[in-house]
Amino acid sequence: MNPLAPYRRITIKIGSALLVDKAGKLRAAWLADLAEDIAALKSEGREIVIVSSGAIALGRGLLGLSAVTLTLEQSQAAASAGQIALSQAWAEALGRHQIVTGQILITPNITEERRYFLNARTTIQTLLGLGAIPIINENDSVATAEIRYGDNDRLSARVATMIEADLLVLLSDIDGLYTAPPAKDPAAAHIPVVERITPAIEAMAGGAASHLSRGGMTTKVEAGKIATLAGTAMIIAKGTETHPLKRLGEGGLHTLFQAATSRAQSRKRWIMGTLAVSGTVQVDAGAAGALKNGRSLLPVGVTRITGEFERGDTIAVIGPDGIEIARGLSGLDSDDARLVMGKKSHAIVELLGAGNRAEMVHRDNMVLTGSKEELAS
Ligand code: GLU
Numbered sequence: 001m002n003p004l005a006p007y008r009r010i011t012i013k014i015g016s017a018l019l020v021d022k023a024g025k026l027r028a029a030w031l032a033d034l035a036e037d038i039a040a041l042k043s044e045g046r047e048i049v050i051v052s053s054g055a056i057a058l059g060r061g062l063l064g065l066s067a068v069t070l071t072l073e074q075s076q077a078a079a080s081a082g083q084i085a086l087s088q089a090w091a092e093a094l095g096r097h098q099i100v101t102g103q104i105l106i107t108p109n110i111t112e113e114r115r116y117f118l119n120a121r122t123t124i125q126t127l128l129g130l131g132a133i134p135i136i137n138e139n140d141s142v143a144t145a146e147i148r149y150g151d152n153d154r155l156s157a158r159v160a161t162m163i164e165a166d167l168l169v170l171l172s173d174i175d176g177l178y179t180a181p182p183a184k185d186p187a188a189a190h191i192p193v194v195e196r197i198t199p200a201i202e203a204m205a206g207g208a209a210s211h212l213s214r215g216g217m218t219t220k221v222e223a224g225k226i227a228t229l230a231g232t233a234m235i236i237a238k239g240t241e242t243h244p245l246k247r248l249g250e251g252g253l254h255t256l257f258q259a260a261t262s263r264a265q266s267r268k269r270w271i272m273g274t275l276a277v278s279g280t281v282q283v284d285a286g287a288a289g290a291l292k293n294g295r296s297l298l299p300v301g302v303t304r305i306t307g308e309f310e311r312g313d314t315i316a317v318i319g320p321d322g323i324e325i326a327r328g329l330s331g332l333d334s335d336d337a338r339l340v341m342g343k344k345s346h347a348i349v350e351l352l353g354a355g356n357r358a359e360m361v362h363r364d365n366m367v368l369t370g371s372k373e374e375l376a377s
Contacts, residue, residue, distance in 0.1 A: 002249045003235060003256065007167035009047045009128075011232075012038070013156035015172045018239045019054040019086075024061020026054075026085070030242060031093045037245035038133070039097035047128045049163060051136045051156035052090060058082035079140035090135045100132040105139035108149060111158040118312040124163050157223035161230035164263050168227045169248070170220055171239030176255030177217065179204050194257045197225050224257040231263030268367045271314055271327055279307025279334055281341075281360060282318040283325075291317065291326055292368065297361040299332075299348060302341040309334045317361065328366030331359045 004010070014034070021027055042048055056075050059082025060066075065074055083105070091101045104123065110116040127134045138148060138155050149155040153170060160168040178188040194201055205217040220236055227234045237244065237254035248254055261269075283291070287301020297317060309315055311333050317326040330337065332352075337360060340348045345358045 001251060003251065003254060004041070004046075004167070004169075004245075004249050007046070007165075007233070009049075009163065009165045010041065010167045010169060011049045011051060011156055011160035011163070011165040012169045012171060012245070013051040013152055014053060014239065015152070015170075016053040016057040017173050018171060018244075019052065019089075020057035020061075024057060026058060026089050028089070028093075031089060032096070033242045034239075034244060035093035035097060035099075037243055037249075038094065039099060041245065041249075042099065042133070049124060049128070049134050049136065049159065049165065050090070051152050051159055052086060053137065053152045055079045055082035055086050055137055055140060058085045076141045083137065083141070086137070087135065094133055100130075101135050102127045102132050104134055104136045106136055106155065106159070107139050107143050108158075111155075111162055117162060118310075121162050124159075151219045153219040153223040154226060157226035157232075157234070160227055160232045160234075164267075165232050166263075168223070168232055168234045169245075170223065170234065170236045171244055172220070172236065173238065173240050174217070174236070175238035175253040176236045177201070177204060177221070181217070190253065191255055194224070194255060196260060197221060197228065197257065228257050228260045229266070231259045231261050231266040233257060233259045264364065267365070271329060271365065271367050277307075277316045277327065278309035278313040279305065279330070280316045280318050280324075281305050281330075281337065282322075283320070285320050288319045288325055291366070294363060296359045296363040297326075297328070297366065298345065298358065299337065299340040299360050300342060300344050302337070302360055305334060305337055305341060307334060315361070317366075324369050326361070326366050326368045328361035331362055331365070 019027055019031060038048055056078045059078030059080065060070070062081045062085060063078055065078055067074070070078060087101070087103045094101050104120065106120065110120050124134045136159055138152065140148070156168060156170065175190070177191045177194065179191065180188040182188040191204070202221055205221040224234045234257040235248070235254050237248045237252060241247065281297070281302045282304040283297065283301045284303050287297060290301065291297055309330055311331060312329050314327055315330045316324050317328065319325045332340070336352055340351055343351065348358055
């Protein structure tokens with residue numbers, strides 16, 4: 001069976017040790033084969049987002065930095081020089097398959113602060129919509145020690161959940177999780193499926209770091225927690241040989257971490273977890289009835305707006321009697337919302353221009369207030 005078959009939007013994380021050899025040179029032939037695998041997945045209709053390490057490892061070689069441990073300044077300089085080479089390598093490798101790449105460099109505030117989060121997500125989604133492949137890495141040359149991930153395992157999990165990927169694949173130099181680090185314990189057994197990340201699973205992770213990666217199994221299992229709790233499954237597979245994704249697709253050895261929830265439920269739980277709403281919209285009886293039947297909130301049903309909010313902020317929906325009936329992520333900022341409240345959809349296109357959403361709150365981004373308990377289970 002093809003372990004990738006059920007998934008449509010896939011984030012693939014590539015470790016430094018796969019892309020760069022011990023002498024600091026790009027493994028160009030390996031990358032060319034991987035690009036072929038990626039192109040094949042894309043031609044099957046899947047959306048692919050790459051999180052690629054390797055900037056520091058490549059930059060070391062380019063700048064002649066041979067020390068075993070680099071200072072922070074040196075590794076930031078290495079990342080700066082290496083990132084150019086890394087992007088170029090990806091653009092060339094995927095360009096051979098007529099795939100355009102877009103580079104996005106991320107710092108933790110981008111995945112954690114809503115304003116940046118929404119922007120980054122929109123950029124990635126737009127690139128995917130245009131048939132391109134986003135290539136993501138941490139912005140190591142400006143990130144300071146306190147505000148960086150430091151490893152692309154957790155970064156890729158944040159990216160995968162941010163774009164609501166169905167699957168995160170960590171390609172590394174190990175073919176999955178073992179009951180103990182296999183390098184130290186010959187009796188270690190491979191675990192094909194992890195249904196839930198328990199303390200026992202975390203204990204198995206140990207600390208198996210390779211010659212280049214910062215990660216090791218501990219950060220991979222942490223990545224698994226981030227992903228699976230948000231409804232994204234995760235696979236750890238070995239990437240060192242040629243055509244690693246093709247091998248995986250043919251059933252190659254790997255560990256699957258099953259998603260602990262559905263993505264829709266995770267999003268709704270997140271909405272309900274927002275403590276402070278940024279604004280409210282009051283709706284008429286017709287709209288209130290439509291919401292209860294699972295429909296989206298359209299501007300035509302909105303009678304009053306309070307507060308200032310951005311698109312993507314959590315707002316409360318108030319019924320005609322003044323009682324909160326739902327919470328959701330606003331599809332419009334408060335200025336636009338005031339402009340179009342009470343208006344029909346075709347008038348909205350005239351006011352805001354084509355391409356703007358017609359929903360005040362899309363039903364996928366809304367939770368009815370009464371369903372709070374149901375989500376807690
Ligand atoms: N962002 C780092 C780089 O590109 C890699 C971090 C990691 O190894 O996980 O060099």
